[in-house]
Amino acid sequence: MNASLWTAAWGGIFIGDRAMRAAWLILYVGIGAPLFYGLGLWARRVATKRFSAWAGVAAGRVVFFAGLALIALGCLRALRIDLRPLIQRGAVETALRCFVLLFVGVPAAYALGRWAERLAARRWSAQHGMIVGKAVVYTGLGLVLVSFLRQLQFEISPILGALGIVGVAVGFASQTSFSNIISGIFLIGERSFEINDVVAIGEVTGQVLSIDLMSVKLRTFDNRFVRIPNETIVKSQVTNVSRFPIRRVDINVSVAYKEDIGRVRTILLGVAHRNPLCLEEPEPLVIFSGFGASSIDLLVAAWAAKEDWMNLKNSLGEDILAAFRREGVVIPYPHLSLDAGEEADALSVRVTESDKAGTIPEGPRT
DSSP: OHHHHHHHHHHHHHHHHHHHHHHHHHHIIIIIHHHHHHHHHHHHHHHHHHTOHHHHHHHHHHHHHHHHHHHHHHHHHHTTOOOTTTSOHHHHHHHHHHHHIIIIIHHHHHHHHHHHHHHHHHHSOHHHHHHHHHHHHHHHHHHHHHHHHHHTTOOHHHHHHHHHHHHHHHHHHOHHHHHHHHHHHHHHHHTSSOTTOEEEETTEEEEEEEEOSSEEEEEETTSOEEEEEHHHHHHSOEEETTSSSEEEEEEEEEEOTTSOHHHHHHHHHHHHHHOTTSOSSSOOEEEEEEEOSSSEEEEEEEEEEGGGHHHHHHHHHHHHHHHHHHHTOOOOOOOOOOBSSSSSOBOOOOOOHHHHHTOOOOOOOO
């Protein structure tokens, strides 16, 4: 009887212990995994808002995988599995240091680079901010890589020597790339254009997205991405459309020879002065261009802020056409006079009934 009671008691304890372990496993997996997944999403949103999208992704993954590691340790503890005899103390410390370097050092380098970029852009320009930010990021990643290799007990000196030899070989094989790098340094130092400027390089016109050591990236007005090597830019003519705060709108206007040029000039200047986008200083001008084949050619020159240039060009052309129609100013179209000789009258053209009917009269043909 006593033996049966002891057996039942120990069986109950064993069953209760297994139930407790299962409860802890369910608690860790069922509650811990969703909890850390939600914490990862929250960390991603916060880091994206404060730093960048990449920093947000990195922060979310660090929080989520750290949570998974804690859940795994909890599950092993619930199962009463002791890993200490299987893992040496030094290996655990090395693994933890490598984990911290990769999952903390890399996001920290990108976050520090983003902060340095904003600070330099606020103090100098967007281009200087981009350069400083990239320098900080690459320096931080280099330090993380060196520290990671040292934790794994790699010798850095042989690696640096091998990289030096490879660099010499690659340098001879990629002279064009080095030429682009030197040209990029000249472009950055010369500052002919900066980020967000609108430039025309050869046949391409667009907004500058970035100025890197190898190339310049543009976004055209029809939303195309264009990459131009720095060496090509140094050898080409570059026009910075948005360098100065104001731009001039030039509109060519043609009027008939019978029109009074003074009256036409007054009408054009009135149209320019009434346009709210046209600047009063410098004042608009009407310039005589020349005598055309069928018209007198004039040039209307009006100034606008660079952000209003396109709107002024469109509205000024519409206003000029409306004013000419209202004032009865004739815009001629090309016509041709045929003369039989130097002292003869112009040839007369007679339309016959057959021409009106669309037939050709019969007769001798040559």
